[in-house]
Amino acid sequence: MLAGLLVGFLGLPSLVLGLLIYSRRLVVRLEREGLHARGKVVRVRNPRSNKRSVDYAFRPPEGPELQGSFQEWPPPASEQTPGSPVDVLYLADAPRHHMAVGTGLSRRFFLFIATVLVLFASTGTLTALHEYFTRPEKARPSTTPAPP
Template sequence: MNLQTLTGLLVGFLGLPSLILGLLLYSRRRVVRLEQDGLHARGKVVRVRNPRNNKRAVDYSFRPPEGPELQGSFQEWPPPASEQTPGSPVDVLYLADAPHHHMAVGTGLSRRFFLILATLLVLFAGVGTLTALREYLTHPGQEEARAHTTPAPP
């Protein structure tokens, strides 16, 4: 393995999981802020997509006292025993200083799911990085040696 290949592998094994972990962390922080500082509003279901599937999307709308009607959606998987239908109520959390940041109560990225994903990403990054480094360090210059050897005359 040459240095360029090692660099590419390290970018993949460290950079990609770091990027995904950063996005997950941003999402989790927003959920925590909504749960701690969010204001409650009563919304209503506008539409239910794929109502017969195991995973369905529920679109909702709500109107904060400070502004216009806002819309959002959430996934139900597995669907709860009681079915959501258009017009049924939905409890919504939103931020007073940024009402466009909102979510239906209980639908954000949970701490447990975040920790599971973060652990898997760190394990993937660690194992991939160690494997790439071990391969690079145990077979140094292997490709360069093959390129410089000339075949024996017949």
């Protein structure tokens, strides 16, 4: 039981935090080293909702056309329509890594989610350990097998 709780309170937040760190590092690398390209909006999904998806396409000079998408929440005052221009950042050595300018995982959001994950992991782990070690000896499961 304790092992399951520790996996839940330490393992899952660590996995999510690792994915967030990877995403944030990629955004920082794109912002620092990324090359600029001009793309165009291909499609706008849920144009009337508070959160809409914008699909775009661009062609780096050294390769085929690439596509991506980003979320607008809340949508800006100017309406994106198919054919509208989009500024794109991409890595010269890996053009498959790209993003529309200003749409990556922000530092503020990353720090907020990382803080929530660390607080969740530490509170859950400390609570599970406290409950396990403060239980009366009789309630604790036996780890030694019974003699035959």
